[in-house]
Amino acid sequence: MTNTTTAATKLDLTKIKPYGDTMNDGQVQMSFTLPVPAGEEANEAARLLMKQMGFSEPSVVYFKDLGIGYTYFVCYGKTTHTVDYTSIKVTKVEVDIMDRLECEKYIEENIKRTVTMVGASTGTDAHTVGIDAIMNMKGFHGHFGLERYHGVNAINMGSQVPNEELIAKAIETKADAILVSQTVTQKDVHIPNLTQMVELCEAEGIRDKIVLVCGGPRISHELAQELGYDAGFGPNTHAEDVASFILTEVVRRGLV
Known part of the structure; x- marks a missing residue:
C-alpha cells in the first residue's frame, strides 16, 4: 500500500x-x-x-x-522562534457567506423590500479602490459589486467625503447600512476619523437604527468592534462578504 x-x-x-x-x-x-x-x-x-x-x-x-x-x-x-497555531483565537466576522444570487433571494424572502447601503472613503482619504471594489457594479476580480445586486440600492459617494455628509446621505435615503472605507492609514489617521463617525451617528440618534461597517488594509473585525462598529473587513474582502453580514444583521436586529 x-x-x-x-x-x-x-x-x-x-x-x-x-x-x-x-x-x-x-x-x-x-x-x-x-x-x-x-x-x-x-x-x-x-x-x-x-x-x-x-x-x-x-x-x-x-x-x-x-x-x-x-x-x-x-x-x-x-528564526528559531515558533508559534502554537492551535492556541490562536481570532475575532472575525461570523456569518455564512452567500453569493450574489443567494443574497438576492435572502432579501426577497426575509426583508421583502429594497435595502439601501451608502458608502464612501471618508475624511482626507482620496483612494476609492476599496469602496469601489465592494460597491461598483463591476466589483473586483470576478466578484460583482453591490450595485449589481437586485434588491440593493447601493450609493457610492466616492472619496474625501466628510463624515457629516455621509451620515446626512444615510438619513436622507433612510439607509440600512453605512460603509466606511479607509485606505490611507499612515500614523493611524484612520482611528480618529472612524471614531468620529460613530460619535456623529450616536449624536444624530441613528446608531441603533443602522448597520455600521468599515473596511481597509489595516482594518480588522476586532478593531472595528473596539471603535463601535458592527463589523470590520480587511484585505481580500468581496461584496458578498459585506452583503451577507449586512443583510443577516438587518434581519437579526429587526430592522426590516
Missing part, C-alpha cells in the same frame, strides 16, 4: 516555523529601508540589524540605492 501521509499531517501545529526550502527551516525574507547611502557599510548595517532582531545566518541578497541617502534592502535570515 502506498504511504500517502504528507509532511503537513506530521507537522506539530503547536510549534510551527516559517518554511523556506525545507519544513521548519525558519527561513524568512524581509525587506526594509535604512536612511543611509548605498554601499558596503549600508549592507553590513542591514545584516547586523537582522542579527539583532534574532535571525541567524542573516544575509543581504539585494539592495537598491533610493537616492538622497536612503537604501532599500531584501534580506534573508533564519
